[in-house]
Amino acid sequence: MSEGENIVELRVSEECCPQDGSSGSIVLWVFSDGAKVNKGDFIAEFMLDKVTLELEAPATGILKIELEPEVEARRGDLVALIYT
């Protein structure tokens, strides 16, 4: 990582997993690892109990995927990093 670069984390939010112990998973990554994304871009679908939520890029930068599709995840788990 070069100097001056920031990393913004995207974690499983309370909206995605409102109850303690509930878990969901990524259904779809719209962009591939290493893609340039803009803040607010729809980047992934997260599904909990048959309800699909859209995840947005929290910052503009390079996407590093940390959670693969169909892998169970809970609130607070790391989904992606954005290198700004």
Add this chain to the structure above:
Amino acid sequence: MSTKEAAPWESPTMMAESSRSLTICRAQREAVEWEMANSERVFMMGEDVAGFGGVFGTADGLGDKFGAERVIDMPISETGWIGMAAGAAMEGMRPIIELAYVDFIGVCFNAIANHAAKTYFMSGGQYKVPMVLISGTGAGYNNAAQHSQCLHATLAHMPGIKVVSPTNAYDAKGMMHSAIRDDNFVIFLVHKGASGVGFMGPLVKTSINEVPREDYTVPFGKVRVYQEGTDVSLVCVGLAVHQALESAETLAGMGISAEVVDLRSLVPLDREGIIESVSKTGRLVVADEDYHSYGVSGEVFASVIEHDASIFKAAPQRVCVPDVSIPFSRPLENSILPLADRITAAAIKTMEGK
């Protein structure tokens, strides 16, 4: 656009505008959204489209964006509102209507078969019906006989209707643009299992592909060759395409080179595209999740035979739903669907003795 240094693991080629991979329902929805934003004549109507966004995600977000006058929730009375949409189309509007399950087309078939399909002809060309009917097809999730059919042949049999069924996101967006811009009545079918709604289970990976941000059209009446091959043509419609791709991998392991052809459009049907593939391979398997008899599969056979019956090196095979209502039980349902194993067995049968 940031000009900062790239992250260490990033390749320089990735700095261009990032490409997006979408599901079918998202891709087709982008086309609807673009057309609605660019023409006030385009509107959407159906059950659960405004508030819920369509049972299969076909209208997600459109109600909020365009309001209740252009994305209209309708009661379960398709005879009335599909007839109403046909009338609106005749008067110059471009309605997009959604019938979530194609199984229920029976209740509005008079509006479709006698009005939407025939008014252009009956009026001597004075009234066009530029309407798009979106509907979900297909089985594979234990929804039994009345929520699992494809009815490809039932719809394609009737003159005056274009019937299309994209099987990947790129085609879905381009074909939806084509459908809305078409001056004719178009029925736009998507297999529920491939549309990409999360609750239908894991996504069909081969249905997800790169989708441009701008608008573009994919013309009707041309097959898409997913994979080239030399020994046997697997000609498919709908979800069967993805099963055939799996089958083609198995066949490759046996030294059999399969060509996977997606019809994409039932009306108009690309008979030349079918003939071109079978002329090369000499062997044909048609996989279609519709019923076996009187179906698209038989029409594909006829397209080849009427051109030149001597093309076949072996008797062609059909892999369809046998002529039974689709069972609820998972083992029974799996036994009647055109899944990869059945396609593989049929392909092997065409190779026997060669």
